[in-house]
Amino acid sequence: MKTLMMMLLALGLCLVGCGKKEEGKPQSNAKTPSPTTSTKSDPQTEPTDTDAEEEKPLSESTKLLIAQAEKGDADAAKKLGDMYYLGMNAPKDGKESVKWHRKAADGGNDMAQATLAGYFYMGDIVKQDPVTAWAWANIAFENGNIAAEFLRDGIREKGTTPMTAEQIAKAKALSKEMIKKNPKLIQKKE
Numbered sequence: 001m002k003t004l005m006m007m008l009l010a011l012g013l014c015l016v017g018c019g020k021k022e023e024g025k026p027q028s029n030a031k032t033p034s035p036t037t038s039t040k041s042d043p044q045t046e047p048t049d050t051d052a053e054e055e056k057p058l059s060e061s062t063k064l065l066i067a068q069a070e071k072g073d074a075d076a077a078k079k080l081g082d083m084y085y086l087g088m089n090a091p092k093d094g095k096e097s098v099k100w101h102r103k104a105a106d107g108g109n110d111m112a113q114a115t116l117a118g119y120f121y122m123g124d125i126v127k128q129d130p131v132t133a134w135a136w137a138n139i140a141f142e143n144g145n146i147a148a149e150f151l152r153d154g155i156r157e158k159g160t161t162p163m164t165a166e167q168i169a170k171a172k173a174l175s176k177e178m179i180k181k182n183p184k185l186i187q188k189k190e
Contacts, residue, residue: 062089069100074107081112085125094125105136108187113140114148121155130155130163134171135178142179143186 058066062083068076081101083090090096098119104112113136119125120133134155140148156163163171179185 059089069103072107074104074109074112077101077104077107078109078112078115081115098125105139106182106184108143108184110140110143110145110148110187113137113143113185114145114151117148117151117155121151131167131171131174134163134168135175138171138175139178139185142175 062080065076065080065083069080077100080090081097081099081104082088084093084100085097086092098116101112101115101119105116117133117135117137117140120127120129120136122128134152137148137152137155141152156168
Protein backbone atom coordinates (compact mmCIF):
# COMPACT_ATOMS: atom_id res chain seq x y z
CA MET A 1 0.00 0.00 0.00
CA LYS A 2 2.87 2.39 0.84
CA THR A 3 4.43 1.67 -2.56
CA LEU A 4 1.15 2.57 -4.24
CA MET A 5 0.99 5.83 -2.28
CA MET A 6 4.59 6.68 -3.17
CA MET A 7 3.85 6.03 -6.85
CA LEU A 8 0.73 8.23 -6.64
CA LEU A 9 2.72 11.00 -4.98
CA ALA A 10 5.53 10.73 -7.54
CA LEU A 11 3.03 10.81 -10.40
CA GLY A 12 1.27 13.78 -8.84
CA LEU A 13 4.51 15.69 -8.34
CA CYS A 14 5.63 14.84 -11.86
CA LEU A 15 2.35 16.06 -13.29
CA VAL A 16 2.52 19.17 -11.14
CA GLY A 17 5.38 20.53 -13.20
CA CYS A 18 3.61 19.76 -16.46
CA GLY A 19 0.07 20.80 -15.69
CA LYS A 20 0.01 24.60 -15.75
CA LYS A 21 -3.10 26.43 -16.93
CA GLU A 22 -0.94 29.19 -18.37
CA GLU A 23 2.07 28.57 -20.59
CA GLY A 24 4.94 30.95 -21.21
CA LYS A 25 5.07 32.34 -17.67
CA PRO A 26 8.63 33.16 -16.58
CA GLN A 27 9.94 30.63 -14.10
CA SER A 28 11.66 33.15 -11.84
CA ASN A 29 10.69 36.52 -10.48
CA ALA A 30 14.25 37.28 -9.39
CA LYS A 31 14.25 40.69 -11.13
CA THR A 32 11.19 41.83 -9.18
CA PRO A 33 11.34 40.21 -5.77
CA SER A 34 8.24 40.36 -3.64
CA PRO A 35 8.42 41.19 0.06
CA THR A 36 9.73 38.35 2.16
CA THR A 37 7.02 36.29 3.77
CA SER A 38 7.30 34.85 7.24
CA THR A 39 9.05 31.52 7.59
CA LYS A 40 8.15 31.08 11.25
CA SER A 41 7.26 27.55 12.18
CA ASP A 42 3.61 26.78 11.86
CA PRO A 43 2.06 23.74 13.54
CA GLN A 44 0.89 22.65 10.09
CA THR A 45 4.43 22.61 8.69
CA GLU A 46 6.49 21.50 11.66
CA PRO A 47 8.76 18.72 10.35
CA THR A 48 8.71 15.43 12.19
CA ASP A 49 12.16 14.23 11.19
CA THR A 50 15.30 15.38 12.94
CA ASP A 51 17.76 13.34 10.92
CA ALA A 52 19.57 16.13 9.12
CA GLU A 53 22.88 15.27 7.50
CA GLU A 54 26.10 16.60 8.94
CA GLU A 55 26.63 20.24 7.99
CA LYS A 56 28.57 20.67 4.73
CA PRO A 57 29.78 23.99 3.38
CA LEU A 58 27.32 25.40 0.85
CA SER A 59 28.46 26.27 -2.66
CA GLU A 60 28.49 29.89 -3.81
CA SER A 61 25.57 29.19 -6.16
CA THR A 62 23.53 27.76 -3.28
CA LYS A 63 24.35 30.83 -1.17
CA LEU A 64 23.18 33.07 -4.03
CA LEU A 65 19.97 31.05 -4.31
CA ILE A 66 19.38 31.49 -0.58
CA ALA A 67 19.87 35.24 -0.93
CA GLN A 68 17.32 35.32 -3.76
CA ALA A 69 14.82 33.27 -1.75
CA GLU A 70 15.27 35.48 1.32
CA LYS A 71 14.42 38.50 -0.86
CA GLY A 72 11.09 36.89 -1.73
CA ASP A 73 11.82 34.88 -4.88
CA ALA A 74 9.35 32.00 -4.53
CA ASP A 75 10.94 30.02 -7.37
CA ALA A 76 14.36 30.20 -5.69
CA ALA A 77 12.78 29.05 -2.41
CA LYS A 78 11.15 26.09 -4.24
CA LYS A 79 14.52 25.08 -5.69
CA LEU A 80 16.08 25.24 -2.23
CA GLY A 81 13.29 23.09 -0.82
CA ASP A 82 13.96 20.50 -3.50
CA MET A 83 17.72 20.66 -2.92
CA TYR A 84 17.37 20.06 0.80
CA TYR A 85 14.85 17.27 0.24
CA LEU A 86 17.15 15.46 -2.20
CA GLY A 87 20.47 16.41 -0.59
CA MET A 88 21.74 17.96 -3.82
CA ASN A 89 24.15 20.91 -3.34
CA ALA A 90 22.86 21.09 0.23
CA PRO A 91 22.64 18.63 3.11
CA LYS A 92 19.62 16.32 3.04
CA ASP A 93 17.39 17.94 5.64
CA GLY A 94 13.62 17.53 5.86
CA LYS A 95 13.20 20.51 8.20
CA GLU A 96 14.98 22.85 5.77
CA SER A 97 13.06 21.36 2.85
CA VAL A 98 9.74 22.12 4.54
CA LYS A 99 10.94 25.61 5.51
CA TRP A 100 11.84 26.56 1.93
CA HIS A 101 8.83 24.86 0.34
CA ARG A 102 6.58 26.73 2.79
CA LYS A 103 8.27 30.03 1.93
CA ALA A 104 7.76 29.31 -1.78
CA ALA A 105 4.16 28.21 -1.23
CA ASP A 106 3.44 31.36 0.78
CA GLY A 107 4.80 33.35 -2.16
CA GLY A 108 2.35 31.69 -4.56
CA ASN A 109 4.51 28.94 -6.09
CA ASP A 110 1.95 26.30 -7.06
CA MET A 111 4.54 23.53 -7.34
CA ALA A 112 5.69 24.16 -3.76
CA GLN A 113 2.04 24.14 -2.67
CA ALA A 114 1.56 20.75 -4.32
CA THR A 115 4.79 19.50 -2.73
CA LEU A 116 3.52 20.49 0.72
CA ALA A 117 0.29 18.65 -0.09
CA GLY A 118 2.39 15.57 -0.82
CA TYR A 119 4.35 15.96 2.40
CA PHE A 120 1.17 16.09 4.47
CA TYR A 121 -0.36 13.22 2.52
CA MET A 122 2.62 10.91 3.03
CA GLY A 123 3.51 12.02 6.56
CA ASP A 124 7.20 11.14 6.31
CA ILE A 125 8.52 14.70 6.83
CA VAL A 126 5.62 16.37 8.63
CA LYS A 127 2.82 14.80 10.63
CA GLN A 128 0.38 13.09 8.28
CA ASP A 129 -2.74 15.23 7.90
CA PRO A 130 -5.14 14.62 4.99
CA VAL A 131 -7.10 17.81 5.72
CA THR A 132 -4.02 20.02 5.39
CA ALA A 133 -2.80 17.96 2.42
CA TRP A 134 -6.10 18.47 0.60
CA ALA A 135 -6.10 22.22 1.46
CA TRP A 136 -2.60 22.70 -0.04
CA ALA A 137 -3.51 20.66 -3.13
CA ASN A 138 -6.65 22.76 -3.55
CA ILE A 139 -4.66 26.00 -3.27
CA ALA A 140 -2.19 24.72 -5.88
CA PHE A 141 -5.12 23.91 -8.18
CA GLU A 142 -6.71 27.33 -7.57
CA ASN A 143 -3.32 28.81 -8.40
CA GLY A 144 -3.39 27.26 -11.87
CA ASN A 145 -1.81 23.85 -11.36
CA ILE A 146 -4.15 21.47 -13.17
CA ALA A 147 -2.30 18.35 -12.01
CA ALA A 148 -3.02 19.34 -8.40
CA GLU A 149 -6.64 18.36 -9.05
CA PHE A 150 -5.50 14.74 -9.43
CA LEU A 151 -3.44 15.03 -6.27
CA ARG A 152 -6.41 16.54 -4.41
CA ASP A 153 -8.70 13.74 -5.64
CA GLY A 154 -6.11 11.11 -4.74
CA ILE A 155 -5.81 12.50 -1.22
CA ARG A 156 -9.59 12.48 -0.83
CA GLU A 157 -10.24 9.01 -2.26
CA LYS A 158 -7.07 6.91 -2.34
CA GLY A 159 -5.50 7.32 1.09
CA THR A 160 -5.21 4.53 3.61
CA THR A 161 -8.68 5.70 4.67
CA PRO A 162 -10.73 7.86 2.29
CA MET A 163 -11.56 11.29 3.70
CA THR A 164 -14.93 11.69 5.37
CA ALA A 165 -17.42 14.39 4.35
CA GLU A 166 -16.52 16.23 7.57
CA GLN A 167 -12.79 16.14 6.73
CA ILE A 168 -13.47 17.43 3.21
CA ALA A 169 -15.57 20.29 4.62
CA LYS A 170 -12.75 21.13 7.07
CA ALA A 171 -10.21 21.02 4.24
CA LYS A 172 -12.29 23.39 2.08
CA ALA A 173 -12.69 25.79 5.02
CA LEU A 174 -8.96 25.58 5.81
CA SER A 175 -8.09 26.32 2.19
CA LYS A 176 -10.32 29.43 2.17
CA GLU A 177 -8.95 30.56 5.54
CA MET A 178 -5.35 30.17 4.36
CA ILE A 179 -6.02 32.23 1.22
CA LYS A 180 -7.84 34.90 3.23
CA LYS A 181 -4.96 35.07 5.70
CA ASN A 182 -2.36 35.26 2.92
CA PRO A 183 -3.71 36.48 -0.45
CA LYS A 184 -0.22 35.96 -1.96
CA LEU A 185 -0.94 32.23 -1.99
CA ILE A 186 -2.82 32.84 -5.23
CA GLN A 187 -0.84 34.58 -7.97
CA LYS A 188 -2.86 36.71 -10.33
CA LYS A 189 -2.62 35.37 -13.88
CA GLU A 190 -2.51 37.95 -16.66
